[in-house]
Amino acid sequence: MSRRGMLAASAASAAVTTIPAARAKTASAQPAPSMARIALTVNGEARELELDTRTTLLDALREHLQLTGTKKGCDHGQCGACTVIVDGRRINSCLSLAVMHDGDTVTTIEGLGTPDDLHPMQAAFIVHDGYQCGYCTPGQICSAVAVLEEIEAGIPSHVTGDLTAPAEATNMEIRERMSGNICRCGAYSNILEAITEVAGRQA
């Protein structure tokens, strides 16, 4: 649980154990859950779901579609473990409501490749040992695949020198563009090698 999550949780328990009347009152005035039907294409398959509107895309994938490859880290868009690719773009699935994605196409780590038919980025992470515990890895790999596409598409980054020249897959560019994916084990140098190898192969 994140520090913020912990603070929020302790605030909730304070409402039960101590007196703050105003807080207890708002807690009892909880409106009834609202449900919505949505359709998604996930890893090439059409899926329909009936969900509480509060469900994030991350929870829809993990809890409702049992696609547990995508991980919940901080649940606040800070760590990148929940990164998936929606309509061709990487996003934090924890900071997005599933209902907002009705009609969208989602690719998760399970859709990039399978154990028998690995995506080149998955294979490169294995060769270069781009992980230790592996928890951040699905997010790292989804992000890395999208990063190389963003460079191809000429999208600039904070370290791009000339804004009017095409972007290049240099070490500095890859590191900067991957900064939204945190690895607590610190496997960064191996992750960088894996991505660099795939970038070289693509070029």
Place this chain on the structure above:
Amino acid sequence: MKAFTYERAATPAGATAAFAKAPGARFIAGGTNLLDLMKLQIETPAHLIDVSRLALDTIEPTKEGGLRIGAMVRNTDLAADARVRRDYGLLTRALVAGASGQLRNKATTAGNLLQRTRCPYFYDTNQPCNKRQPGSGCAAIGGVSRTLAVLGASEACIATHPSDMAVAMRALDASVETVDAAGKARAIPIADFYRAPGTTPHLETMLEPGELITAVTLPKPMGGTHIYHKVRDRASYAFALISVAAVVQKDGSGRVALGGVAHKPWRVEAAEADMPRGAKAVASGLLAGATPSHDNAYKLPLVERTLAGVLAEAKG
């Protein structure tokens, strides 16, 4: 998160009409700030109006020779637009200095302007905070205020506005276009868009409830060298401690706006006359009337030194 009902708006008029029917509703665009705050029950809307699919996602030339940026243009697309990169490099630089690639893919022009403060006490629902709960006090004053405001603050709130994009928009003299439920459109210069905290820090902008941002316009390009320097605790993926956005012309004249120092991007036009005289002169005008705390007094020399670096870089 509190339960809420949800609808997807098809048109701007549909969005404002939906708000008129459900006062207390919120628009949601990229969701990267609002949803975060809803998870913490800092924001508890009973109804969400999804504006993310409105056809406000294009960047068009204006007849004055500038650009009209749709409210739903994603931060990534705005930063990557060829015209923005060529003529408003400051804006691209500020955008790519903010958040992460994933977040910029979702974050919108309007949502970025309206993102709320990162004051740690605003986020901690156990603490008094006039912005989160009007009248409850301010835990930041006398608390840990290292990241907080040194200018424009009040006795009720010393929060800073966290946006990088808004700092560039201020230096570029952008204007915010809106429409209300009655269909009335107006344009608010970004200089007047953010409210001073005063005694009502929960009121952050000049927008009326239910007023929808439709676009942000930029005046015609002004040339010059565009530089955005963001100083932060990490080299990437961290909010600004301070930032300097500058456009410097060949003759040394130009304009400067600061981020991370106030409730809004901070610009003092009168101080810009001193630009050819160097950073010390400009900084003294920009920072006049500052009220730093023990924790954030470092921001004043940091602004001056960062500005000196920017001016040196502009000279080449």
